[in-house]
Amino acid sequence: MTTEQETRPRAAARPARWAADTVVTMREGARLRLDYSASSLWCVDRMIDDLRREGTPRAAVESVLRGFGAYAGEVIVRQAGAEWWTADGEHRIRTADGQLWDPIDEAHRRFAGDGSLRLLCRDATAGTP
Template sequence: MDRDFGTLPGARDMRAYVARFVAQLTERNRLPLDYSVASLRIVDFVVDGLRRNEPERAQVEEVLSGLGAYAGEVIVRRAGGRWVDFDTEQRAFFGQPVGVRMPDGRAWNPLGKVVNRFEAGSDEESVQRLYLLLHGRARRTVSC
């Protein structure tokens, strides 16, 4: 993975960041990351695959950030959320600089969910499950 994915951008630039990440990842691995809810299952599988060799988190941090950003972009596109920059308190709580705010005002942390899946390896930390249990989704799919 190239180093340009090591630092997360602000909320305004997340869509472009995710597009670059997806283009690079799918070029090498032909993963069907199509921004669908079903593709979140692939994110879970990729994270599980990263865990197999038991690397240190720092060794895979860039990929985890990209996968978490992708999961967030799916929430933005499919559930009506929007990227937001977390304030200092939220950054401390979530451990991430950006997240997704839903139409009902709730903030969600898909980047942290991917990290939790990597660290815990539990189905309870599924990104797809996060989406399916997500409170505050828009009633209709948001097309982009």
């Protein structure tokens, strides 16, 4: 077993938990059902847009953005058979073609007004049958 294979479960544990917590929070708090589908990312992008339009301070939504990014990452994992990878404390998705994607950063970019979790998923899963 290689080192990468040994660290894989640890790499996925945190972001998978953040995603699951986000699903529960959105269901209970916002009455929004997130089903790990690519189309559900439309709703996530809109939720981030709403937070930005309301003038919510970034510091107040750091964990929310992390959760939304992790949720988008889990969508990519499930759609493309990708895996979570971690380096230097950062969590990214690695698709079968070897590309690295950063859905958590993309959630922050969306909050800043530039970026889309829906489009990131589309691009990351483009080569998936």
